[in-house]
Amino acid sequence: MAVYKRSYKGYAGAYTPEWSRFRVLTRYASRGLFKSKFLTGFFVICLFPFLVTALLIYLNHNGTVLAMLKFGKNVINIDNAFFSRYLQTQIGFAFLLTAFVGPGLISPDLGNNALVLYFCRPFSRTEYVAGKLLVLVKLLSYITWVPGLILFAIESSLSGWSWMISNLYIAVAIVLSSLMMIAVLSLLALALSAWVKWKPVAGALVLGVLFLGTGFGAAVNGIMRTSEGFLFSIPTLIEIVTHALFRQAPLTDLSPLQAFVALLLIAGGCLYLLSRKIKAYEVVR
């Protein structure tokens, strides 16, 4: 209908499949993210370790350059510990990126009472959370397991088929550790974003939960002479599970299973908080 024909007209065209509609939210939210120069710059910085690590892997296999630098061949041991260190660095960046991006996902909708407009359409609360979650999942994937797998592929291509087969568990560890971390961090950020409408406060709270929890856990450990204090530290819990997946020596007395269950409980708690807050209207009893 041309714009000059200003009369009401129903819609008789095609509809998109219901299952795909949550991605609309992801698309709109992602589009807005990189309007921030700061975030764009920070995201680029997050990719520096990948470039440096890729360069290290390449140099490690380049005898000519190593000879020029007066190093022997294979000066760096590229093994599970190498990839684990790389992933831990990226997880650190992921914490900061989550604190910057997460709070802006739900709090504006709540602050502007926009949820009612989403839910008066054929669009469920689950789809809403999935759509917002996917923003963080995609963003954090770009700096964790995606470049991690690229590094693994580079090393495999340079070291040969047998290295790849014998170290395949590293690729699995990269993906599983990253996905676990992404799930927990994303849910935590969304839950805090849903409960704190003011974006900067929500961001500070995300960092607070991550880092103050670690401090509190260390204090508990020190006072009580125990390892259970690590249960308050999400970064440590992630690190414990990651170490186990990379087949490294345990970090603490807390078992990987205990750490994993704790992370599951935290994720469950976040989902509960989201279910309490993500509603068209609050029911005042």
Add this chain to the structure above:
Amino acid sequence: MTESVIQLDRLGVRFGKRDILKDLTCTLSGRSIGLLGPNGAGKSTLINTLLGFYPVSSGTAKLLGLDIRTQIKQIRTLVGYMPENDSFIYNMTAVAFIRLMAELSGLPSEAALERAHEALFYVGLGEARYRKLGTYSLGMKQLAKLAQAIVHGPKLLILDEPTNGLDPPARQRMIRLIQEMRDSKDLHVVLCSHLLRDVEETCEEVLILKQGTIVHYSNLEEERRANKKFVEIEASGDEAGFAVALQGLGCECAVAGGNRIKAVLTEGMEIRDIYRVAAERDVQLRRLNYRRDTLEDIFLKAMETETTNGRL
């Protein structure tokens, strides 16, 4: 048989220990339906329940023949909702926001963009469609809310206090838009308001709620027709003979002193018959008024009604 728009079947809603809606039962099938009631009567709760936002504690309801307990997703596909409160994403442009809403309703991206432009032009925000919603005036925000409610071409448009906070010209514009949409026959309108004039100007049927129960149902179209038959006439000439002639047509007539006549017209009798009789008797008609119950009269009578149960 006319398909029902809203069908309430012993619908009850309870928050904690409070019954907010009690045993509501009625069937509404008009092109435009008004929900009236004082503050706290349960109008918005009823709308939110029909949209599936609040859980039903007893009974059920159907919108366009679809059950709100089991078919809420289909209902939401067919319904456009304009909430009472400000509901926006303030840092989005109007066109981006309306497009997002259309896409969430299931329209493909290109169609959503086209419909967003159309909806904004239709409500009169065409020139301001690239402005951020946060910069809009109150009247513009109301129009933007209307645009998001109609962008996906709903079959039922639910408007919750659409003229809230509008100045008289903006209110007139909103009322005209609602009337146009109602008359387009493409959709049904449910208007929830405490402003009697808004409902009177736009609705064919009215449901009046009080303390969570239905206290009155009124088909305004029928009432208007019925009340047309009561007329006040000021005549000059042979008033007594004129009155007798009207009585001869079956009217009840009373000469109320001076040259004023009050008449209740018979079924099927039209105003033109009065003019014809006056012409035959060479009587001048100086004034002729319809006197009918206003919605205000109906509303005030309904408010005096005791709330015993929610049934019509």
